[in-house]
Amino acid sequence: MDSLASYACHPEESRGRRFPEPESQMRTVFQRDRDRIIHCTAFRRLKYKTQVFVYHEGDNYRPRLTHTLEVAQIARAIARALALNEDLAEGLALAHDLGHPPFGHAGEAGLDEAMAEFGGFDHNAHTLRILTRLERRYAEFDGLNLTWETLEGVVKHNGPLAGCKARTNKAVPAGIAEYVGEHDLEIESFAGAEAQVAALSDDIAYHSHDLDDGLRAGLFTIEEVEGVPLAGPVLGEVRARYPGIELQRLVPEMIRRLIDRMVQDLIKETQARLAAVNPKTAQDIRGLDAPVVTFSGAMEKDNEGLKAFLMRRMYRHYKVNRMASKARVVVKELFDLLLDEPGCLPMEWQELAEGLDRPALAQLVLDYVAGMTDRFALEEHRRLFDLYTKAQ
Numbered sequence: 001m002d003s004l005a006s007y008a009c010h011p012e013e014s015r016g017r018r019f020p021e022p023e024s025q026m027r028t029v030f031q032r033d034r035d036r037i038i039h040c041t042a043f044r045r046l047k048y049k050t051q052v053f054v055y056h057e058g059d060n061y062r063p064r065l066t067h068t069l070e071v072a073q074i075a076r077a078i079a080r081a082l083a084l085n086e087d088l089a090e091g092l093a094l095a096h097d098l099g100h101p102p103f104g105h106a107g108e109a110g111l112d113e114a115m116a117e118f119g120g121f122d123h124n125a126h127t128l129r130i131l132t133r134l135e136r137r138y139a140e141f142d143g144l145n146l147t148w149e150t151l152e153g154v155v156k157h158n159g160p161l162a163g164c165k166a167r168t169n170k171a172v173p174a175g176i177a178e179y180v181g182e183h184d185l186e187i188e189s190f191a192g193a194e195a196q197v198a199a200l201s202d203d204i205a206y207h208s209h210d211l212d213d214g215l216r217a218g219l220f221t222i223e224e225v226e227g228v229p230l231a232g233p234v235l236g237e238v239r240a241r242y243p244g245i246e247l248q249r250l251v252p253e254m255i256r257r258l259i260d261r262m263v264q265d266l267i268k269e270t271q272a273r274l275a276a277v278n279p280k281t282a283q284d285i286r287g288l289d290a291p292v293v294t295f296s297g298a299m300e301k302d303n304e305g306l307k308a309f310l311m312r313r314m315y316r317h318y319k320v321n322r323m324a325s326k327a328r329v330v331v332k333e334l335f336d337l338l339l340d341e342p343g344c345l346p347m348e349w350q351e352l353a354e355g356l357d358r359p360a361l362a363q364l365v366l367d368y369v370a371g372m373t374d375r376f377a378l379e380e381h382r383r384l385f386d387l388y389t390k391a392q
């Protein structure tokens with residue numbers, strides 16, 4: 001790892017873990033963080049959590065697990081090209097979606113509505129909660145006891161959360177505010193460059209793979225992609241090079257070029273910014289007024305156009321809306337019933353529920369429901385609401 005840039009996050013300079021532990025002789029702290037994330041329960045559940053399509057809608061769509069792996073692959077490639085810490089970038093990519101409830105954004109909307117009087121629900125705050133409290137697999141602490149840099153990167157996936165650098169005036173989610181009161185993650189500054197890489201790798205991954213999944217689902221046709229910024233010109237290039245190419249090969253040839261185009265642009269623009277700003281340390285990057293890892297202005301504009309197309313033709317397609325509507329109801333009904341009748345919770349959760357006041361019970365029920373996979377949520381809903389299904 002001698003080849004790391006001076007402004008990368010260097011493992012030997014990590015601010016460490018909240019609960020001190022002997023470190024490994026073999027793996028750096030960021031390698032260990034990455035490994036802990038892969039081995040945790042929430043990571044395995046990504047397999048049956050929705051990215052855009054619910055798991056039973058088809059075997060060839062991306063669930064959140066394969067989305068996550070694609071993000072990690074892209075983040076690693078970019079981190080290597082920029083001489084940043086690959087392990088940290090990869091770990092952050094692997095963790096970035098752990099807090100998503102079942103059914104993706106529909107599930108999040110349902111839980112946010114259900115939790116309205118108790119402070120709402122935010123998937124990023126929930127990721128932090130999983131990593132610092134809900135995973136109970138170590139004898140000496142709750143959570144995974146990850147390094148400061150990994151937790152920082154997770155919390156700032158969308159940039160600074162507070163202060164003048166924050167992109168929104170939205171209040172800091174209660175769960176994050178509470179945690180940083182005890183463990184300061186400096187939420188008013190930008191994260192290190194590795195976290196910025198992971199965040200934009202997320203955009204690169206879903207912009208490209210959602211086009212693939214949307215075509216596969218028949219939500220739009222390849223002819224309609226011709227007019228889409230970035231994707232349209234790339235499609236034209238593939239057709240010009242391989243006249244008469246069949247759709248089955250055409251789409252992946254387009255997607256791989258699309259990813260490459262975005263990655264190359266990001267690396268070039270980021271190198272230019274790094275040269276202009278000349279940071280010496282990771283802390284210099286955190287202290288800047290803008291992210292250092294970015295697309296060029298032209299690519300950002302193209303990305304906006306691509307995103308607008310996906311929004312119109314995919315995320316708001318009536319077929320996706322119908323499934324989202326059902327999913328929102330499932331999640332909300334589960335939450336409301338279990339909050340009103342905690343006696344229906346499984347025994348181990350009932351034990352945790354004993355003696356809790358209503359806001360604390362709501363948080364517990366939220367933890368239970370948000371942790372569900374799509375598959376489990378549908379089964380649990382059937383067990384609780386369908387008289388003809390056995391309760392157990």
Ligand code: MG
Nearest residue numbers: 067096097202
């Ligand atoms: Mg994501």
